[in-house]
Amino acid sequence: MxxxxxxxxxxxxxxxxxxxxxxxxxxxxxxxxxxxxxxxxxxxxxxxxxxxxxxxxxxxxxxxxxxxxxxxxxxxxxxxxxxxxxxQFNWLRNDLLAVVGGNFYHETLRIITINNKDIVWFNRDEQGYLRLNVNMLSVLPEDRAIIEDNMWTNIGNPKDLNSPPQGKELRIDYHNGDHVFIKFIVLKTAELAFKKYNHQALLNEEYIKYPLTVVEVNYKIGGTDIELKPTGTTINTNQIKGNFIYRCGCGVSINTDILFRQNPSLLPYSPLSRVKACPCGSNVRYKYCHGLFV
Structure with a gap:
């Protein structure tokens, strides 16, 4: 079962x-x-x-x-x-502002996608509450955190897991440097929002409703150059910072040829053929992907 x-x-x-x-x-x-x-x-x-x-x-x-x-x-x-x-969770019914990669994404629920897969994102339930989803990536064939609408479905063996009461912070660290830190901040007025982030768009109350719930996202994949912070990123591509984007379909979107191998325990290890695509979705043959580790 x-x-x-x-x-x-x-x-x-x-x-x-x-x-x-x-x-x-x-x-x-x-x-x-x-x-x-x-x-x-x-x-x-x-x-x-x-x-x-x-x-x-x-x-x-x-x-x-x-x-x-x-x-x-x-x-x-x-x-x-x-x-x-x-x-205690009425702040999760506010409009959402995601701060990640040096940009601002207003009412954008898909925060980070990599290789067309959602990594950090939110759903709103039938009562309007935001529910967090996380699908951590890794270059190692080890279990990594998965959260589905605020429910843990996988954790693995993190070096550190900090999730204090009330849910306004969540930090997960693994020994190889895989890392996610999610922090929520409630800003009651436009003036307070401008004081914190110094962005003129936050004063436009025609588009932004206050109180506003801000989510700051830090995300790093150990062994790669992928590291996203609220203030910017270290990825070796041209970066545009300081943008304020309203109701975008997706926040930070990254495409890379890195082979991710996390969560082997969740994969079916009886493929019909070792030369068919790995069930992890890497588009690499099973024998060259997770099949290396069984």
Missing amino acids: NRKPKIDVIRQLRNEVGFGCPVYNCGNPYLEWHHFDPPWHVKNHNNPNGMIALCTHHHKQADGGAFTNDQLREFKVNKVQAEKVKG
Whole structure:
């Protein structure tokens, strides 16, 4: 059985906890699913009645026995706590300004794409809340982070993972230099926005609604020259900085001939032929790509 639940189960688990970790004083919006009744090692199942959404920190604690089954059930049915947690995320319903690669992208949900694949992007749910998606790349055949609408589906073995309560920062570092740091800032007025970024377009309240949620994105692929920062980038191409772009289909878009090999554990390793395209989507024959490492 696949440990990843179906989407309707994931939605139920998120709704139960108000889209944030239900442990008191946490409220982290980046969640995993925890099997507790029965635990996964006792019986493989994806029954939502015996599962709960928790942040990575409290998921580890739950695996270690920090919470009883009765406590976890109380978290699942505590509607007051769920509404309290949900109320902390109203800033995710604001208009979004992405600051990455030295440019500003207003109401642009696809933040970074590489080789036509989305790497950092957002979806808005049916209630207008922004949900983060991350698909980290690597030149190594190792697991890297995947987040789908605020739910972790893969982490791997990061050197450092920092995701404090309330969800306004997320940092993931791997030993080879693969790195992502996402930071949210809420700017209540045009004057405050101009003071922080010194860009005249931020004073145009005909196009920009305040309060405004800003996401600053730092992204680096170890072993390559790809490094994006809010202030600019180190990629060896002509760079245009300081642009303010309204409602663009995509923010930073990069095309490269680099072969990315991350997440081999998520690939089907029984292709019909070793000379067919690798299932990772690299367009390279399997035997020259992930097939090298099996």
